[in-house]
Amino acid sequence: MTLDPHTFLAIVAMAAATVLTRIAGLVLIRFVTIGPQQKRALEAIPPAVLMAVIAPTALVTGPAETLATVATALAATRLPLLAAVAIGVFVVAVARALIGA
Amino acid sequence: MAPLTVAVMPIGLVFGAVAAGKGLSSLEATLMSVLVFAGGSQFVAMDIWTHPASWGALAFSALLVNIRHVLMSASIGNKMPAFSGPAKYAAMLLLADEIWAMAEVRAGQTRLTPAWYAGLAVPFYCVWVLASLAGSAAGAFLGDPKATGLDFAFPAVFTVLVMGFWKGRDTGAVLAASATAAVLAHQFLPGVWYIAAGAAAGVAATLFTSRRQEACA
Numbered sequence: 634m635t636l637d638p639h640t641f642l643a644i645v646a647m648a649a650a651t652v653l654t655r656i657a658g659l660v661l662i663r664f665v666t667i668g669p670q671q672k673r674a675l676e677a678i679p680p681a682v683l684m685a686v687i688a689p690t691a692l693v694t695g696p697a698e699t700l701a702t703v704a705t706a707l708a709a710t711r712l713p714l715l716a717a718v719a720i721g722v723f724v725v726a727v728a729r730a731l732i733g734a
Numbered sequence: 735m736a737p738l739t740v741a742v743m744p745i746g747l748v749f750g751a752v753a754a755g756k757g758l759s760s761l762e763a764t765l766m767s768v769l770v771f772a773g774g775s776q777f778v779a780m781d782i783w784t785h786p787a788s789w790g791a792l793a794f795s796a797l798l799v800n801i802r803h804v805l806m807s808a809s810i811g812n813k814m815p816a817f818s819g820p821a822k823y824a825a826m827l828l829l830a831d832e833i834w835a836m837a838e839v840r841a842g843q844t845r846l847t848p849a850w851y852a853g854l855a856v857p858f859y860c861v862w863v864l865a866s867l868a869g870s871a872a873g874a875f876l877g878d879p880k881a882t883g884l885d886f887a888f889p890a891v892f893t894v895l896v897m898g899f900w901k902g903r904d905t906g907a908v909l910a911a912s913a914t915a916a917v918l919a920h921q922f923l924p925g926v927w928y929i930a931a932g933a934a935a936g937v938a939a940t941l942f943t944s945r946r947q948e949a950c951a
């Protein structure tokens with residue numbers, strides 16, 4: 634049970650950023666209306682961020698990770714979250730064992 | 735509501751296990767679930783975790799990942815006439831994606847009450863925190879996450895979430911722009927600038943495609 638000061642600071646900073654986003658909407662509706670263009674931009678951020686996070690793993694880490702990402706994406710079109718994630722984990726473990734990545 | 739709370743359990747377990755694999759203590763992993771309580775940004779944090787932790791990069795990525803909460807709280811905030819001012823703000827602190835989605839559905843059917851909201855959000859929050867703790871304790875026994883493939887759990891969760899945002903070709907343009915910018919930035923820039931680069935490229939792509947559609951219309 635240790636608490637590293639850097640880790641604690643990082644957790645508090647993440648918490649502050651998250652609280653800010655959750656409260657901002659309430660404050661926002663009291664003062665401004667969000668136009669369609671701003672709404673489009675805000676809506677594009679989550680998928681763009683998520684894609685940016687997985688892109689290096691999916692595309693330039695190795696064939697095992699690329700294969701597993703494709704398998705997960707295909708599974709996600711048919712199966713619920715946990716099943717698709719389980720398939721991804723299984724594929725990456727098998728592919729690493731076979732290819733030796 | 736019960737299925738929602740059950741469904742969050744394994745995700746919390748996986749979070750705790752991978753956090754343990756990244757070298758976070760059970761206290762640290764649980765504290766993150768207590769204070770941040772936003773799965774997506776916690777997953778991202780584990781993906782870019784360094785020792786010592788870079789608080790600026792982690793806060794910035796949490797801000798980017800959770801920026802969707804601005805829209806969610808703006809939307810649900812308009813449907814809370816039964817809430818007092820402080821209750822409304824307190825409710826927002828527990829506004830996770832799943833809570834928001836359920837509350838939106840409920841508000842469409844009947845009046846959204848503080849009691850109903852608390853009955854949904856509080857058990858969900860408690861299960862998330864306890865599952866993180868249990869996963870973190872179990873994770874220390876699971877061994878090398880690379881051999882079990884468990885380190886791939888978060889990229890896999892993101893992949894599924896990305897697929898959930900799919901709304902046709904425009905989404906494809908956003909994702910292609912984001913992936914290209916992210917990989918380039920990842921190869922040539924230090925730290926986590928690749929996340930900001932991908933986000934900026936994705937937003938630029940959506941503004942470009944919407945302008946082109948307006949020009950055609």
